[in-house]
Amino acid sequence: MATERIDNPFTQRRAQAASPPREAAPAREVAPPRAAAGGASGRDLERALPRAELRLRAMSGYEEEVVESRRRDANTAALCNEIVARCSVAPGADFDAAYQRVRAMSTVDRDAALVRIRILSLGEVVNLDVACPACGHRNEVDFKLSALPLPEGPVPAEVEIGLPDTALPPEPAPRTALARTPNAGDQEDLLSAGLSSESARRTFLLSRVLLRYAGAEGPFDAGFVRALPIAARAAIERAIESAIPDLDLSMAVQCAACSAEFSSPFDVTAFFLPR
Ligand SMILES: [Zn+2]
Structure with missing residues (x-):
């Protein structure tokens, strides 16, 4: 596509989640x-x-x-x-x-x-x-x-994510994760990987961009991010989404x-x- x-x-x-647009986002609808x-x-x-x-x-x-x-x-x-x-x-x-x-x-x-x-x-x-x-x-x-x-301001290189309670490991751990924002190379490689499902694409990207999770230091492989609670995966994605401004060329x-x-x-x- x-x-x-x-x-x-x-x-x-x-787009599929039909969540309300972020305040800063141009109203696409x-x-x-x-x-x-x-x-x-x-x-x-x-x-x-x-x-x-x-x-x-x-x-x-x-x-x-x-x-x-x-x-x-x-x-x-x-x-x-x-x-x-x-x-x-x-x-x-x-x-x-x-x-x-x-x-x-x-x-x-x-x-x-x-x-x-x-x-x-x-x-x-x-x-x-x-x-x-x-x-x-x-x-x-x-x-x-x-x-x-056009989006304003620079895209942050990294975002810190507050993890939801349901996503925390049983033992005491920092309640945050750190991820870098995806770049043009990630996007190219994601398309090259030819993954057919959204969740597989999510796993692919998360394994590349996740830097720290509840005190554990990356890099993390696909197995690690696949094993994460879905609430954590969703929280990390939301944080990245809101950090990347839209430049929609459609x-x-x-x-x-x-x-x-x-x-x-x-x-x-x-x-x-x-x-
Ligand atoms: Zn018509």
């Missing part, structure tokens, strides 16, 4: 076409992007060929990481070191870098042709990237024919390639 790239690694759970909704000005966008110390350039034919050959790959995170890495060095230059730097970025910073590259390359208007899921009408929508609600659309509101997933081709 192309949409997985654009969400933070725990977002699927958030209010979905006028964002192109018409105003929002941050281009100047705000420039100021906010990119937070990472990356000197980015417009895409060249090298990246165009990469995008075209891999646009149907399931792992859009890998593709996006590579595009950001390539566009932070000269066209055709070795990008291995840059790739490692991108993998260490927060997913939000990586996505912000992608938006910046897109604006440098093709401008800020993404033209979409999407079919309405309710009536089938083909909607042509111009989506302005400057209207994206596009809110209102059907011109039937007024149904829906969200069009991130479209690699529309985003990266000229029409």
Whole structure:
């Protein structure tokens, strides 16, 4: 699913749980076409992007060929990481070191870098042709990237979690856990792992990001996090979720024919390639 790239690694759970959005989160269910909704000005966008110390350039034919050959790959995170890495060095230059730097970025910073590259390359208007899921009408929508609600402030590297009573071991122990926030490399590897269930994906990520649990020091393997009480797993995820701001590159659309509101997933081709 192309949409997985654009969400933070725990977002699927958030969406399915239908929990109320965090106060700071843009209201995703209010979905006028964002192109018409105003929002941050281009100047705000420039100021906010990119937070990472990356000197980015417009895409060249090298990246165009990469995008075209891999646009149907399931792992859009890998593709996006590579595009950001390539566009932070000269066209055709070795990008291995840059790739490692991108993998260490927060997913939000990586996505912000992608938006910046897109604006440098093709401008800020993404033209979409999407079919309405309710009536089938083909909607042509111009989506302005400057209207994206950008998260503010840096993503914390680590979060401390207060563990619920039900998640504490029988012997006296510190009531907290410590986790780092997932990065662009975690997201790429998660998609590569091809895990079919939410809980397996949760286990995969938790085993990578959990640093300390009730006094025990990590690293922890999959067996450890699988054995944790579900209340603890949920508490850790919630803490991480609320620490990672949303930069949602899916596009809110209102059907011109039937007024149904829906969200069009991130479209690699529309985003990266000229029409
Ligand atoms: Zn419709």
